[in-house]
Amino acid sequence: MVGSSPNRLVVGILEACCRQLWGFPPRMIPYILRRMGTARGLWWFIVNMPRYLSTLHALGPLRTHLACVAVSLHNGCVYCSFGHTFAIELLYFRERNRLFPLDRHVLSEWIDLEPRQLSAQLHRVLQEAGLHAEAIWVDRALALASGSIQPVDRTEARLARLVQIISRMNEVAIAYGVAPDEAHDTINKDVALKERYATVRAGVA
DSSP states (O other): OOOOOOOHHHHHHHHHHHHHHHSSOOTHHHHHHHHHOHHHHHHHHHHHHHHHHHHHHHHOHHHHHHHHHHHHHHHTOHHHHHHHHHHHHHHHHHHHSSOOSOOGGGGGGGTTOOHHHHHHHHHHHHHHHTOGGGHHHHHHHHHHHHTSOOOOSHHHHHHHHHHHHHHHHHHHHHHHTOOOOSOSSGGGGOHHHHHHHHHHHHHHO
C-alpha cells in the first residue's frame, strides 16, 4: 500500500538525526514515513530508535548487526542485510585487521535460501571468521523471526523486539525496492577506516 508523500520537514529532521549518528541520511526514511504516514512514522522512530540503540549497547554492535543480517536475509531484504553486513565488515576489520569472510555485495544470492540453508551458510561464515560463539545468536534471531520460539528471558525479549523493528524495516524496504546505501553504524563515519578497508578488499577481489 502506497501512502501520501511525507512531510519534508519531518524527513529532514530524521535525516539529520541519522546523519549525526551514522554520517549519512538513510534512503529508507522517506519510505517509512510514506508507508506509515508522517505522524505514525515519526512516532515509530521516536519509540523504536531508542530501543534499537539500547539493544546495540546491551548486546554489542557485532552481535546486534549479525542478528539484523540474519533476520533481513530470512525476510528477503537486500537493503537492510547490506547495511548491517557492511557494518560488520568494518567492525571486524577494525578489530582484527583482516577481512570478514562475507562480502555484502553477494548477499542477493542468499535471499531465497531456505531457513536451514541460511543458518548453515551463516554458521560457515562465523566459523571462518573465528566467531563460533555468535552462531547461537544467529539461530535465536532466525527462530524468533520465524515464530518457532518465544523469548524465555530478558535478553531474548530484547532480541525479539529487535527482530520486530528490523522486520518492519524489511517490509518497507522490500515494498519500495529501496537501494542499499552505507553501513548502518557509527563506524560508517570513520572515513579513513573505510578507505583502508576498500583498498584491502579491492586487493583481494
